[in-house]
Amino acid sequence: MRINIYGSGLSAWVAAACLAKVGNDVVIDEMAGGWQQSLEEISIIADEPGLLVQIQQQITVGRLVRRQRELDMATDIHWLALQPSDQKVAERVVDSLKPLDISGLLVVNQCNFAIGATEALQGKLGKLGDIVYVPDNLPEGAALDSFLKPMRIILGLDRHGALIKTKALFKPFSGNLDALQLMSSREAEFTKFAITGMLALRLGYINELANLADQQGVDISVVQDGMGADPRVGHHYLAPGCGFGGQNFAAYVSTFSGILQQQRERSLLKTVLDENELQKELLFRKLWQYYQGDIKGKTVAIWGASFKPGTASIDHAPSIKIIDALVSQGVNVKIHDPEAVANLQLHYGHESLIQYMDEPLLATEGADALLLVTEWSEYWSPDYVKLRGMMRAPLIIDGRNIFDKDMLEQYGFEYIGVGR
Amino acid sequence: MVAVDSTKAWTELQQHAAQLTGSHLKDLLNDAQRFDRFSFSYDKYLLDLSKQRINDETLKKLIGLADQQDLKGWIERLFSAEKVNDSEQRAALHMALRQPAGGLLLHEGLDVVANVQDSLQKMQALVEQIQRAQWRGYDGRPIRSIVNIGVGGSSLGPLMVCEALEQYAPDEMRHLDLYFVSSMDGSELEKVLPSLDPATTLFIVASKTFTTVDTLANANTAREWLLAASKQPIELINQHHFVAATASPEAALRWGVPEDHQLLLWDWVGGRYSLWSVIGMPIALKIGMAQFREMLHGAHKMDEHFRLTPFENNLPVLLGLIGVWNINFLDIHAHAILPYDGRLAQFPAYLEQLEMESNGKSVNRSGQRIDYRTCPVLWGQVGSNAQHAFYQLLHQGTEPVMCDFISPAVRYGDDGEELQEQHQLSLANCLAQSRLLALGDSMLTKDEVPSSYKHYDGNQPSTTLMLQTLDPESLGGLIALYEHKVFVQSVIWEINPFDQWGVEQGKKVATSLLEKLAQPEGSDLDASTNGLLDYIQNQVQGMKHEN
Numbered sequence A: 001m002r003i004n005i006y007g008s009g010l011s012a013w014v015a016a017a018c019l020a021k022v023g024n025d026v027v028i029d030e031m032a033g034g035w036q037q038s039l040e041e042i043s044i045i046a047d048e049p050g051l052l053v054q055i056q057q058q059i060t061v062g063r064l065v066r067r068q069r070e071l072d073m074a075t076d077i078h079w080l081a082l083q084p085s086d087q088k089v090a091e092r093v094v095d096s097l098k099p100l101d102i103s104g105l106l107v108v109n110q111c112n113f114a115i116g117a118t119e120a121l122q123g124k125l126g127k128l129g130d131i132v133y134v135p136d137n138l139p140e141g142a143a144l145d146s147f148l149k150p151m152r153i154i155l156g157l158d159r160h161g162a163l164i165k166t167k168a169l170f171k172p173f174s175g176n177l178d179a180l181q182l183m184s185s186r187e188a189e190f191t192k193f194a195i196t197g198m199l200a201l202r203l204g205y206i207n208e209l210a211n212l213a214d215q216q217g218v219d220i221s222v223v224q225d226g227m228g229a230d231p232r233v234g235h236h237y238l239a240p241g242c243g244f245g246g247q248n249f250a251a252y253v254s255t256f257s258g259i260l261q262q263q264r265e266r267s268l269l270k271t272v273l274d275e276n277e278l279q280k281e282l283l284f285r286k287l288w289q290y291y292q293g294d295i296k297g298k299t300v301a302i303w304g305a306s307f308k309p310g311t312a313s314i315d316h317a318p319s320i321k322i323i324d325a326l327v328s329q330g331v332n333v334k335i336h337d338p339e340a341v342a343n344l345q346l347h348y349g350h351e352s353l354i355q356y357m358d359e360p361l362l363a364t365e366g367a368d369a370l371l372l373v374t375e376w377s378e379y380w381s382p383d384y385v386k387l388r389g390m391m392r393a394p395l396i397i398d399g400r401n402i403f404d405k406d407m408l409e410q411y412g413f414e415y416i417g418v419g420r
Numbered sequence B: 001m002v003a004v005d006s007t008k009a010w011t012e013l014q015q016h017a018a019q020l021t022g023s024h025l026k027d028l029l030n031d032a033q034r035f036d037r038f039s040f041s042y043d044k045y046l047l048d049l050s051k052q053r054i055n056d057e058t059l060k061k062l063i064g065l066a067d068q069q070d071l072k073g074w075i076e077r078l079f080s081a082e083k084v085n086d087s088e089q090r091a092a093l094h095m096a097l098r099q100p101a102g103g104l105l106l107h108e109g110l111d112v113v114a115n116v117q118d119s120l121q122k123m124q125a126l127v128e129q130i131q132r133a134q135w136r137g138y139d140g141r142p143i144r145s146i147v148n149i150g151v152g153g154s155s156l157g158p159l160m161v162c163e164a165l166e167q168y169a170p171d172e173m174r175h176l177d178l179y180f181v182s183s184m185d186g187s188e189l190e191k192v193l194p195s196l197d198p199a200t201t202l203f204i205v206a207s208k209t210f211t212t213v214d215t216l217a218n219a220n221t222a223r224e225w226l227l228a229a230s231k232q233p234i235e236l237i238n239q240h241h242f243v244a245a246t247a248s249p250e251a252a253l254r255w256g257v258p259e260d261h262q263l264l265l266w267d268w269v270g271g272r273y274s275l276w277s278v279i280g281m282p283i284a285l286k287i288g289m290a291q292f293r294e295m296l297h298g299a300h301k302m303d304e305h306f307r308l309t310p311f312e313n314n315l316p317v318l319l320g321l322i323g324v325w326n327i328n329f330l331d332i333h334a335h336a337i338l339p340y341d342g343r344l345a346q347f348p349a350y351l352e353q354l355e356m357e358s359n360g361k362s363v364n365r366s367g368q369r370i371d372y373r374t375c376p377v378l379w380g381q382v383g384s385n386a387q388h389a390f391y392q393l394l395h396q397g398t399e400p401v402m403c404d405f406i407s408p409a410v411r412y413g414d415d416g417e418e419l420q421e422q423h424q425l426s427l428a429n430c431l432a433q434s435r436l437l438a439l440g441d442s443m444l445t446k447d448e449v450p451s452s453y454k455h456y457d458g459n460q461p462s463t464t465l466m467l468q469t470l471d472p473e474s475l476g477g478l479i480a481l482y483e484h485k486v487f488v489q490s491v492i493w494e495i496n497p498f499d500q501w502g503v504e505q506g507k508k509v510a511t512s513l514l515e516k517l518a519q520p521e522g523s524d525l526d527a528s529t530n531g532l533l534d535y536i537q538n539q540v541q542g543m544k545h546e547n
Helices: A010-021 A051-060 A087-100 A117-128 A143-148 A160-174 A184-216 A219-230 A248-261 A268-279 A282-290 A317-326 A340-347 A382-392 A405-410 B010-018 B034-038 B056-068 B070-079 B095-099 B112-131 B156-166 B188-195 B212-229 B233-239 B249-255 B279-307 B316-330 B348-358 B392-397 B419-445 B474-494 B501-518 B528-545
Strands: A003-006 A023-030 A065-066 A078-080 A105-109 A129-133 A154-155 A182-185 A299-305 A332-334 A354-356 A371-372 A395-398 A415-416 B039-042 B046-047 B147-149 B177-181 B203-204 B241-247 B262-264 B334-339 B379-380 B402-408 B460-466
Touching: A003 A087, A003 B112, A010 A023, A010 A051, A010 A065, A010 A078, A010 A143, A010 A317, A051 A065, A078 A087, A078 B528, A087 A105, A087 A117, A105 A117, A117 A129, A117 A184, A117 A382, A129 A154, A129 A160, A129 A184, A154 A160, A182 A184, A182 A340, A182 B010, A182 B279, A184 A219, A184 A268, A184 B010, A248 A268, A282 A317, A282 A371, A282 A395, A282 B233, A299 A415, A317 A332, A317 A340, A317 B147, A340 A354, A340 B249, A340 B402, A354 B233, A405 B010, B010 B056, B039 B316, B039 B348, B046 B279, B046 B316, B046 B474, B056 B070, B056 B279, B056 B316, B070 B279, B095 B112, B095 B279, B095 B474, B112 B262, B112 B279, B147 B212, B147 B279, B156 B177, B156 B279, B156 B348, B156 B474, B177 B279, B203 B233, B212 B233, B233 B460, B241 B249, B249 B262, B262 B279, B279 B316, B279 B474, B316 B460, B316 B474, B334 B348, B348 B379, B348 B474, B392 B419, B402 B419, B419 B460, B501 B528
Parallel strands: A003 A023, A003 A078, A023 A065, A078 A105, A105 A129, A154 A182, A299 A332, A299 A371, A332 A354, A371 A395, A395 A415, B147 B177, B147 B203, B203 B241, B241 B262, B334 B379, B334 B402, B402 B460
Antiparallel strands: B039 B046, B046 B460
16 A cells, blocks of 8 residues: 655654555655654654664665655555644645545544544545544554554544555554454544553552652552552552653643643643652752752762663653753763763753763762662663772662662662652 | 022022912913923833923923032932942942943942842842752752742832732743741741741842841741751751842851852942842842843933933933922922832832932931921822722812822733723723812813812822833833932932931830840830830730630
């Protein structure tokens, strides 16, 4: 099939790579002159494991084309993968399809605009074709796998006629599924927001419990195990930490919170978002309290800056809030991250208080504290003796609860975790 | 030296006033050209004196009086850093606070403008740190609430401006809550503290001398509150929860504010002229540093207008001379300040201090008692509210009163028709009241001939001061206009407007009375005070017995 994809974010590129991989002829329209950037320069591609290679392969074999100027638009399948703020752009795309005069158009809408947005686009397209909403559930860091072998596919469609073509389009990816989940576009949009919001609520709740555990002399990891063992609760999304981030997750939650707030003065989700912003500074506050505010001129090591392991992205990452706070207080910051350093350098430009180190241990040299912000696997089991020797003060503040407290104390460290 | 009331210009004005006695404002206002002749505009300000009981001759003679009193020379001396505050041997350089960077003004060998800019820079750094949510309280969370502790000039100016310019608060500052605490009895603090989170509250202790009892009492209470809530050592609390705005860095340090968090002003800034300095930090926290500087710019433009414009068109000079005319020649000793704009609600209270503390004097610069009137009793309120309160006295009472009506011409540009109509309603009332005060019954039609208790004499003079809009720049200019008006009057009256000996003695007496309250037995003060001390003692004892 021939497919035009509109968008330049992660979901657009992953869809382009995967749809081309299974044999479709795909044209990606990055909008606003995006094609002038080389693929290697596009961080969203470079940050996602395996994506760059896959895109390059599909371009080489000719199934994927980056649209420059006026390419042949006469195709019947159009795929919208735009940012939540780009609803007007989506409307323009749909308008531009009308003069093509092709009947039986299929427009796949993967954008998280608002509840009812797909219906509105359908209204614009009229009788020329059908718009189907397919929520994008790509986890950053594992997006390709998730697209190629999804656990489930929700299809939000309002007209039965669209089903045949839609099923055919998703057939290569839905082979191992018993059934696609069918619902109206409005219900599918609501479901997408509801899932994301639910995850945020769980994280917000466990973080609040962790902060309470700190004051009550209770170890949250024990509580967490106990909670998770109850099948009504389960273990997923129950790890406390120093706040959630990421381009997609944060943006969706915030959009949904906006929708909820149109109805009410204050929503549960808004509270969670506000608290999450505070939670991102948690490690800074623990450091501040430990040193009673006397941190000017001290040196702090940071392990991990990407918003989660497996990505170079620092979008809405807690590390940014922590580094901002440290630099504002005149603290020297030495950072190690396996992938995010280039993005940090871009974000901070020249800042004399920040150093980027190639080795985790080097970052801890002369440090008055080590803050573990992102739990990359290489941090889980360091050489404790060397680490102890490097640091000026043996203080470890663990934002992801990956270290064993008793063990660290045996090595002569002071350990501060989240809720333990 | 001949006192001003024995001079030629003064006597001529007395004779002129006697000639004008019979003329009522309703007659003067028959002249269709009157507004053209007696309204004066500069930049975004219009000063309308056509409802004052004056004619061309009056203004000429008043300017003659100003010339005779060497107003020009005094302005020159004021602006060139001479010690115009002779009783304290100080210059009065509040104009230097709003002079743009790069200017040069030397005072006792110091580059004043450079000093001012340094101080503003330091304030800007602190303001921006708070704005970026990077000023941390004792538990590491960012400061969200700021409480200004100060009294008199360290409170009235910043409070007035913050209320007036609230709408200009930029989005990035709206997460900050600002409070003002001044009264020595702790009432305001008691009300504010329960709603605040100690960990995220910063106190600005604003005191030029850092010995003001009212302010230190409040600051001590605030610190105790922080210590009790935080269970942290006092050094930590001092370091992270207090800023001092002061001219006495040693005293501030002794109290506990570290040097990094001290913002300096100088003894050549009078308290009631200090909102332009670091005392204005609450203003910068409310509207941002860029707009704070716009306010300074507006005031600086008014300074230049005052310094350079011939008296015939000089707004502060004219406003000052009209006051002298009303007080000394028309025998009017009450002055109502009536803003027709709720944002200026605190402006009358601000002017009460500016005018009465500056010119409420009865000894001239040579130390001689004077036997002419100086600053009148001055009070006011938002005009449309005052209409339901004290306007009765303005219209039908026995006291002659002069009024200043103040209003922006344009408001609510983008805010919808209903609010724009409310501004129209307010303007209509402003114009109606000054008209009725001037014309009295004569503005009524023939068939509305009133009974005696519905009778309006009219002939109450008023000034109308209009701003194009109320914004940081125009408010800066408005305040500077009144500051200079006060100076003009002081020159005519030959008094020093920059000292305030009348408020010093009370402080000393209070200190001695504090001891008497603790040890009331055998008090040897006046009979009334002895009696009151006894009464208080009895009540306290009575309460103790009940418990």
